[in-house]
Amino acid sequence: MNNSLLSMLPAHKLPAVETALQQTFGTPAIEAIELMTRGLSPALVYKIRVNGKDYILRLVMAINELADPAREYVCLHAAADAGIAPAVLYADAAAAISICAYIAGPPIWVGLPDKDIQLKSIAEKVKAIHALPLFPPLINFLEGVIVFRDRFLEMKMFPESATAEHFSYFDKIKAIYPINDELVSSHNDLNPANILYDGEKIWMIDWEAGFKNDRYVDLAVVALYFAANEQHIDTFLTAYFGAAPTALQKAKFYLMRQVVFLYYGTIFLRMAAEMKDVHDQDMKVPTLLDVKKMMSKNEVNLGSYEGKILYGKMLMQEALTEMQQPAFEASLALLN
Structure with a gap:
């Protein structure tokens, strides 16, 4: 094994990585290694070259109730077998190490610049994920958001009054949303870093957050990152459902979208709080569309x-603005 690998990898992972390389390629030697910086997961992801070909080496660094390689690899294998995720060459849950095929290509918005084609292509792939045999369970997603909310509030970044209205609206959703009615195999983190395009097809990567979940979580996450307006949302949902969404489907999507805004908002704000102790208390920031621009x-x-706190505040603000609209109460009424 060359010095660059020895110097870049965590020392306590080296024996298990050597074993993984030996079993996968018949040699522990690599020709190149590069730490991949995209994504927000604490896992360490490297592009390695072995025998002239590139692969992805992923090391899970902390195993807990949310980051469980055993569950992750069940989801990963199922998705890879269906041609949704890259091929899995090695996955050892005990060592928390996986090696997968490397997907090269431009970002999806470059490779598929036509927005309708892009949204329809992603919708078909999400539909394929949801058609897989049910992934292992993890948590009631709405209960999970409460956990993230409480951890955010414990950090006391802002007075509780700054986000009290946000979470009072969330409580209304939680009280009525049928979270167990449409459970499917769900990726749960379909952000742009986890959707790759090789010039011919789309691949979904990073299955750490995969578990059995409400179908609208994936739909809302995709819309957050890829739908800039209502027309985009209609295109995406119509492609996913195979027909124009019903009023009930639109209502479920609308409500889960606000939950996803709050979920990611608390995540980004907590990450910001881990980087700095004092924060600007003004919650007014540019809109989602402005931030995307x-x-x-x-x-x-x-x-x-700066990016984390801006993005977190924006998501919280976006949720509050949407939940103050007549469409919010109308959506709740449809679920009664």
């Missing part, structure tokens, strides 16, 4: 404190 111009870096 800023990101397209590389004016927002989600890896920085």
